[in-house]
Amino acid sequence: MSGMSGAACIETRELLKRYGQTVVIDGLSLRIPAGQVVSIIGANGAGKSTLLTMIARLLPASGGTVWIDGADVSSAKPDALARRLGILRQDNHLAVRLTVRELVTFGRYPHSKGRTTAEDVAAVDDALRFLDLEPLAGRYLDELSGGQRQRAFVAMVLAQDTEYILLDEPLNNLDLARASSMMGLIRRLARERGKTVISVLHDVNFASAWSDSIIALRAGRVVAQGPPASVITAEVLREVYGTEVAIVESGGQRLVDYFT
Amino acid sequence: MLAALALVAVGLIAAYLTIGVQGGWDFVLPFRGRRVGAMVVVGAAVAAATVAFQTLTSNRILTPSIMGFDALFQAIATVTVFAFGQAAMLRLGTIGNFAISLAVMLGASLALFWSLLGGARRSLHLVLLVGVVLGTMLRSLTLMLQRLLDPDAFLVLQGRLFASFSGVNPTLLWVSAAVVCGAVTVLFALRRRLDVMTLGRETATALGVGYRATTLLVVTLVAILISTATALVGPITFFGLLVANLAYHLARTHRHAWTLPIAALLAVVVLVGGQIILEHGFGQRTLLSVIVEFLGGIVFLTLLIAEGRRR
Numbered sequence: 001m002s003g004m005s006g007a008a009c010i011e012t013r014e015l016l017k018r019y020g021q022t023v024v025i026d027g028l029s030l031r032i033p034a035g036q037v038v039s040i041i042g043a044n045g046a047g048k049s050t051l052l053t054m055i056a057r058l059l060p061a062s063g064g065t066v067w068i069d070g071a072d073v074s075s076a077k078p079d080a081l082a083r084r085l086g087i088l089r090q091d092n093h094l095a096v097r098l099t100v101r102e103l104v105t106f107g108r109y110p111h112s113k114g115r116t117t118a119e120d121v122a123a124v125d126d127a128l129r130f131l132d133l134e135p136l137a138g139r140y141l142d143e144l145s146g147g148q149r150q151r152a153f154v155a156m157v158l159a160q161d162t163e164y165i166l167l168d169e170p171l172n173n174l175d176l177a178r179a180s181s182m183m184g185l186i187r188r189l190a191r192e193r194g195k196t197v198i199s200v201l202h203d204v205n206f207a208s209a210w211s212d213s214i215i216a217l218r219a220g221r222v223v224a225q226g227p228p229a230s231v232i233t234a235e236v237l238r239e240v241y242g243t244e245v246a247i248v249e250s251g252g253q254r255l256v257d258y259f260t
Numbered sequence: 261m262l263a264a265l266a267l268v269a270v271g272l273i274a275a276y277l278t279i280g281v282q283g284g285w286d287f288v289l290p291f292r293g294r295r296v297g298a299m300v301v302v303g304a305a306v307a308a309a310t311v312a313f314q315t316l317t318s319n320r321i322l323t324p325s326i327m328g329f330d331a332l333f334q335a336i337a338t339v340t341v342f343a344f345g346q347a348a349m350l351r352l353g354t355i356g357n358f359a360i361s362l363a364v365m366l367g368a369s370l371a372l373f374w375s376l377l378g379g380a381r382r383s384l385h386l387v388l389l390v391g392v393v394l395g396t397m398l399r400s401l402t403l404m405l406q407r408l409l410d411p412d413a414f415l416v417l418q419g420r421l422f423a424s425f426s427g428v429n430p431t432l433l434w435v436s437a438a439v440v441c442g443a444v445t446v447l448f449a450l451r452r453r454l455d456v457m458t459l460g461r462e463t464a465t466a467l468g469v470g471y472r473a474t475t476l477l478v479v480t481l482v483a484i485l486i487s488t489a490t491a492l493v494g495p496i497t498f499f500g501l502l503v504a505n506l507a508y509h510l511a512r513t514h515r516h517a518w519t520l521p522i523a524a525l526l527a528v529v530v531l532v533g534g535q536i537i538l539e540h541g542f543g544q545r546t547l548l549s550v551i552v553e554f555l556g557g558i559v560f561l562t563l564l565i566a567e568g569r570r571r
Contacts, residue, residue, distance in 0.1 A: 058462050082468025089462055095318035096458045096514040106459060110468040114452025160467070 008034035008069050010055060010164060010196070016063035017050055017220070024050050026220035027064065032213075034069075034163065037190045038198040039207035041231075042217035043241050048200040049090065051217065052166050055198075056087035068164065082110035086160040090168045092153050094141065100152045101137040104128060107159030127159040130185070146173035154182075158189070165189065167199040171206060179203075183210040204256045208232045216240045228254055261510060262518075265525040272532040273300075279540060296532060297437065298428040302489040302496055303503075303527030305440040308447050309485040310500030311507065311516065311523050312478050315454050317384055320505060324486045325497035326388060327372075328395025329365060333490045335398040336361050337420045342405045346416040354429040357420070358491045365487035373479045377472070384475060422547055423494040425535065436492045443481045443488075444524070450478065451516035458514055498549050502556040503527045509563055530556055 010032040017025040025047045032038055040048045053059040055066050057073045066073040068084055086107070094103075104127055108120040128134050131151045141149055150173045157165055170186070171179040183206055189195040190212070201207045207214050207228070214231040216223045218240050224231045232254045237245050246257045273296050281288050313324045340349050340360070349357065372394075376387045406414060447454075456469045457478075465471050489496055507523035508514075534552040538544060542551070 053462075056466060058465055078465070078470050079468035082466065087466045089466075092463075094459065095320075098514065102514075106456060106463075106467065109452075109456050114455060 008163070010034075010198070011067045012051075012055070012064060013067075014064040015051070015054065015061055015066065017047070017054060017059070018062040024220050025054065025061075028220060028222060029064075030215065030222055030225060032196070032198060032215075034196045035190060035194050036196055036212040037187055037210060038196070038213045038215065039201045039211040040198065040215045040217060041201055041204055041207050041240065046217040046240075047220040048217055049168050050220075052087065052168050052198070052200055053089070056085060056166050057081065058087065058089075079110055079113075082160070082162075084162055085164040085166065086157040086162040087166040088153050088157045088168060088170065090172060092149070097140055097142060099138055099140055100133055100144070100155070101128070103141060103152055104133075104137075104155045104159050107156035107161075110160060123161055124159050127155040130158060131155045147175065147178050150174060151182075154185075163194075163196060165195055165197045167197065169200050169202060171201065171203065179206065186210065204232065204237065204258075208255060209253050232256060262521055262525070265510075265522060265529065269525050269528045269532070272529055272536065276532050276536050279536065294428050294430060294433060295425045295535070297433050298425045298493055299531040299535065300528050301433065301437045301440050302425075302493055303499075303531045304444055304524040305485040305489040306497055306500045307503045307507070307523035307527035308444045308520055309482045309489075310497070310504040311519050312447055312454065313482050314504055315458050315516070316475055316478055317388065318458070318460060320508070321501065322388070323497055323500045323504075324482050325500070326395070327369060327391035328398060329369070329486045329490055330495035330497060331395040331398040331402070332365050332368060333361055333495055334421055335402045336364050337417060338402045338405045338409075341413050341417045342409060346413040349416060349420075354427070355432060358429070358432050362487055362491040365490065366483060369483040369487065370480060373476065373483065377476055377479070384479075387479075420494065423496040423498075423549060425493055425531075425548070428492065432492060436488050439488050440485060443484045444520075447478070447481055448516075448520055450474070451520060454478070454516045455514065499527060499530055499552050499556065502552070502560055503530055506556075506560060506563070509567070 011030070013029045015025055015028040016023070028047075028051065040051065042048045050059065054061050055068075055073070057066070057076075061074070068076070068081065071081075073081065101124065104124050105116060105120070107127065108116065108123060112120045128137055131154060133148075133151055133155055136144065136148060136152070141152060144152065150170070154167070154170060157167070167186070170182055174182055186197045186199065187210055189197055209228075211228055213226060214228055215225045216231055216236055223239050224236045232247060234245060234247055237256065243258070248255045248257050276296055277289060277292050310323050314320050314322060337349070337357075340352070340357075352360070372390060373387060376390060377384070406417070409417065453469055453474055456464045456467055457471070457474060459467070461471050464474075486497060503523050503526040504519075506526050507519050510526075511518040511522050513519070530552055531548070534548050534555070537551050537555070538546065538548050
């Protein structure tokens with residue numbers, strides 16, 4: 001494998017994103033070790049999605065550097081990077097009409113360059129099975145519910161078979177049960193397949209219950225990073241969201257009660 | 261599907277070459293052969309360019325003509341006649357006119373694409389907007405100059421302003437054929453990458469496609485194809501929209517391995533079929549664009565309505 005700096009990880013140093021005078025990511029340095037379920041939390045406009053898209057080189061940085069396993073993202077070869085890191089964006093509008101299987105097969109492009117082999121078909125089948133999409137494989141995306149579509153796009157990223165999987169609000173459009181099973185699936189990806197899954201989450205309780213590590217952002221800076229026990233505290237959350245919350249211990253998990 | 265379309269195209273070409281020939285085969289065949297050659301070259305160029313352009317813009321109602329290629333061609337011809345007189349245009353000859361039109365169209369479109377797409381986050385839609393504005397300006401300029409022309413000069417000019425396959429110069433036909441063949445081959449070689457481009461900038465980038473490099477390469481090819489076709493026969497992009505959308509409809513897939521060749525074959529069918537109707541149905545008393553757009557439009561609407569019922 002590539003990588004000059006020993007341990008597999010995603011690392012940013014002095015990362016900066018500025019639009020005119022507005023600073024969105026403010027000299028952010030962090031290190032995310034591989035093989036974990038990581039959640040990024042923060043208020044609206046804290047820079048969560050911006051950070052994720054910059055790590056995935058979909059958005060050029062105004063300054064600073066992102067390394068994936070020691071390789072600088074801004075100068076890495078696009079197709080080599082696409083075999084190490086996959087990303088699912090929030091807004092997935094398509095100009096063409098595709099079936100679920102066609103969409104998921106696109107996830108194999110970094111490996112197949114469009115010439116689909118038996119190995120690619122197997123990976124697509126595996127991704128469809130993992131997301132419980134086999135019965136829908138032949139359906140067109142515009143015939144699916146929002147949640148089914150969401151799972152189809154996750155399946156595409158899964159078929160890409162990358163070490164790092166970045167998900168921008170994967171719980172969008174999902175009801176309570178589907179959201180839980182999506183988080184369960186993310187945990188299985190880390191435990192069973194050794195993937196590193198980094199998600200932007202809006203619901204602090206999902207982040208608390210399912211993450212190995214949480215990164216809390218405020219105004220483009222890291223406020224806290226670590227296991228839920230150290231990040232899900234009244235002090236940290238007050239700083240992150242600017243509102244008072246109560247922490248409830250329930251079944252060994254820390255839940256946030258923000259209704260009182 | 262491809263084989264059937266290819267058969268229809270070949271059949272129409274054979275029909276065009278042989279209908280109503282009265283003696284003198286050695287005159288008629290090369291004469292009509294040249295016209296058919298021009299139709300195949302222009303058809304393939306416009307069809308492939310339109311499909312690729314629509315993929316880049318994620319839009320099925322845009323064609324490269326929105327960039328003002330036709331307007332620029334007409335402006336070049338009008339300015340030539342206005343500034344140097346009709347004699348100058350005739351003296352320049354077919355090859356001179358071709359060279360000037362091709363050079364100016366290619367130069368202007370590439371300058372526009374490369375300067376505006378150079379920045380990291382510049383969007384293709386900005387380029388389109390500039391193209392639309394420039395095209396409108398050129399059209400007004402052309403109209404104003406045409407009103408100032410004397411009637412004789414205007415008549416000479418008018419002959420150049422409509423697409424025509426009649427007076428195609430054999431040398432230019434070979435040159436254009438070689439250029440179009442090269443550019444279409446490159447586009448076809450890019451077909452799998454174009455498939456990924458249909459997913460949009462972010463997804464394509466995430467899948468490891470160099471979006472900006474590919475966009476620049478494809479718009480360059482589009483500019484080469486449209487400039488060559490227009491310089492060869494005149495303003496001709498009108499049927500691109502029709503054949504591209506018919507091709508998506510018939511191919512029933514987004515994959516360029518199918519849509520590119522189907523659109524190209526459809527273009528040949530439409531042009532040659534239209535020319536047969538023009539010559540033998542209307543005795544040359546109308547324009548090819550009128551026939552293609554009218555009949556093609558009816559076919560297209562019928563297909564859309566039929567599909568709407570089936571759903």
